[in-house]
Amino acid sequence: MVFKSANSDKNKRTSEEIYRQACNVIPGGVSRNTVYHKPHPFYAAHASGCYVTDIDGVQRIDFANNMASLIHGHAHPPIVEAVIEQLHKGTAYTMATEAEVAFAELLCNRIGGFEKVRFVNSGTEAVMSAIKASRAYTGRPKIAKAEGAYHGTYDFAEVSQTSNPSNWGDITKPNSIALAHGTPTGVLDDVIVFPFNDIEKTIAILDKHAEKIACIIIDPVPHRVGLVQGTPEFIEALYKWTRKNGALLVFDEVVTFRVNYGGAQEKYSVRPDLTALGKIIGGGFPVGAFGGRTDVMKVLDPRESKVLFPHSGTFSANPITTTAGRVAMELFDKEAVLKLNSMTNIAIRQIEDAVKIAGVPVSLTGAGSMFRFHFTAAPPKTYREAYQSKELVSLIDELLDFIYFSEKIMLINTCACMFSTAITQKEVDRLSEAMLNGFRFIKPMLEKIHQKTI
Ligand SMILES: Cc1ncc(COP(=O)(O)O)c(C=O)c1O
Numbered sequence: 001m002v003f004k005s006a007n008s009d010k011n012k013r014t015s016e017e018i019y020r021q022a023c024n025v026i027p028g029g030v031s032r033n034t035v036y037h038k039p040h041p042f043y044a045a046h047a048s049g050c051y052v053t054d055i056d057g058v059q060r061i062d063f064a065n066n067m068a069s070l071i072h073g074h075a076h077p078p079i080v081e082a083v084i085e086q087l088h089k090g091t092a093y094t095m096a097t098e099a100e101v102a103f104a105e106l107l108c109n110r111i112g113g114f115e116k117v118r119f120v121n122s123g124t125e126a127v128m129s130a131i132k133a134s135r136a137y138t139g140r141p142k143i144a145k146a147e148g149a150y151h152g153t154y155d156f157a158e159v160s161q162t163s164n165p166s167n168w169g170d171i172t173k174p175n176s177i178a179l180a181h182g183t184p185t186g187v188l189d190d191v192i193v194f195p196f197n198d199i200e201k202t203i204a205i206l207d208k209h210a211e212k213i214a215c216i217i218i219d220p221v222p223h224r225v226g227l228v229q230g231t232p233e234f235i236e237a238l239y240k241w242t243r244k245n246g247a248l249l250v251f252d253e254v255v256t257f258r259v260n261y262g263g264a265q266e267k268y269s270v271r272p273d274l275t276a277l278g279k280i281i282g283g284g285f286p287v288g289a290f291g292g293r294t295d296v297m298k299v300l301d302p303r304e305s306k307v308l309f310p311h312s313g314t315f316s317a318n319p320i321t322t323t324a325g326r327v328a329m330e331l332f333d334k335e336a337v338l339k340l341n342s343m344t345n346i347a348i349r350q351i352e353d354a355v356k357i358a359g360v361p362v363s364l365t366g367a368g369s370m371f372r373f374h375f376t377a378a379p380p381k382t383y384r385e386a387y388q389s390k391e392l393v394s395l396i397d398e399l400l401d402f403i404y405f406s407e408k409i410m411l412i413n414t415c416a417c418m419f420s421t422a423i424t425q426k427e428v429d430r431l432s433e434a435m436l437n438g439f440r441f442i443k444p445m446l447e448k449i450h451q452k453t454i
Contacts, residue, residue: 015042015056034067034413037404038397047074049422052410060408061427063417068255068370069279071332071340073422079283082327083320092318100317103326107281107291110329111262113251113271117291118300119317123254123278124152126288127217129311130274131156133290134215134248136299136309142212144205146196147174148383149222151252151276155183157217159191161224164387171384172201195382196225199237206241215248215274216241220264221256226379226386227365227372227416232268239270248296254278254288258418259341259368261334280332283324286315336421337368343428344369344419350432358439360446372416375446391449399442407434 019040022029030036045055050073053059065073072079086099100119108114120126131143131154143156147168151157158179160168169175174193192209194202196218206213216238220230242249251272256264258280265272274292281287291297299308315321332340348364348371355362361377375395380386388396396415403409409431411417417431 012057013055015054016040018043018055049073049075050420050427058408060404060410061423061430062410063419063423063427063431064410064412065418065420066284067279067412068258068418069282070284070420071258071280072283072328073420074284076284076328076331076422078331079324079327083283083285083324086319086323089319091320092315097317097319097322099319099322099326103322103329106326106329107277107289111265111275111291113265113273113275113293114291115294116297117289118297118311119322120288120290120313121286121315121321122152122288123252123276124154124157124288125313126254126276126278126290127151127157127252128154129288129309130250130252130276130290130292131215131217132311133274133296133299133309134250137296138214138247140212140214140247142190142192142209142214144192144194144209144213144216146218146222146225146383147193148225148386149196149217149219149252150224151217151219152254155180155187156191159183159188160193163193163383165384168384171195171198173205195384196222197228197231197234197381199234202234203237203241206245210245213245213247215250217250217252219252219254219256220268221259221367221370223255223372223414223416224386225383226374226381227367227370228379228381228386229264229367235268236270239272242273248273251275255370255418256367257281258332258337258370261337264367281325281329282321283326283328285321285324287321287325332421340369340419340421343423343425344371344417346425347371347417347419347428347431350428351435354432354436354439358436358443360439360443361450362439366416369419370416372412372414375449389449389453391452395442395445395449398445399438402441403434403438407437409434 019029030041035041042054045053050062051059052062104117107117147160147163150161160177161179163177167177176188176191176193194205239249249272251265253263253275257277260266273296277289278287300311363374363379364371365379366372374380
């Protein structure tokens, strides 16, 4: 389906025109593939709370929140004020700042597994640094990760992120599949892939490499695996395995930190040795952080006679990010987390009603303030169950376009919602109404796909 832009003012430049210019200087015209949109991406003009207006003059309700990173929506006044005050004092200094210490203290007080923390500039960097710290601490080369899990763009972390039926191999020994063409085979050899939430198979796979594994990295509610929660039994089994075999357990809570006040880890009986954070802790600015046990984090300590993991970063812990992040997290207190989660639950219930009214095979998975749609009656339990055929992917694109253009609502491009505290019942009602319309729109196409696969 091709939709027309709403801009009728001839003097204003349209998204289409800017995109043409962008294609001359940026590959594919976009700086990140997630914002690419057919026939062209849309350019933001301004945003406030949970509403974003593009330069074509169309306002949309935002349930994507810059890929789950804006926990208070756009331009939240207390964050804006604090950042402006800091901007006048400078943005980065080749010196440490009080802002970073205050923010580090907040995170260490808040997260059970954090004794020490370091800031970086993205979730990718946080995951990479946690992996490197694990290697430095254990002196081992390999990592283990769940098939399909997204952990950012570090070579090792992205292995088997998009494995598919033609290459994923037997489930008892999933293949390590490169994402980027040209990934060295050495990288693939050092990444052990296991099936999420399958204790027996995972332990058998890990056992084969026991002496070489530095860490197991796990996202407790991995989006690409289906936004399915890690069972307590599975997480405990991973933890026990690491204790027995001298490896570390690393949580990737770049997205899931929003789930509870102390992150998704709060609900498990075991604590990770290290945790990677990002997204919401930046208050809208680029951020990452990794933290955990003091003895492990010591590998970074410049006072040691031998620094096992030398680590720096030009903009790491800059005072703009640490100020914005601190204010955002102070406002995202225990009460705000619970309130946001219950608003999300209301939305889920209303959408489940819409699914029934429309009579479509759609299910929802998620945790806390995030949920994802699946186009099967029963929610998937594994990456291989959640895997979508080309036909299903194009149907989801049709639905996303319908919701974006006709209903004026932005979702995450996997068909997921990441709520912000700016969302009220009014926007939830609009979302459920829009989804009902969307389900009715895709119903005939969805039925055809299901008939073919039966
Ligand atoms: C679970 C997870 N880990 C790591 C990352 C990487 O974060 P960033 O995009 O800030 O590099 C992401 C980004 O979406 C993520 O979802």
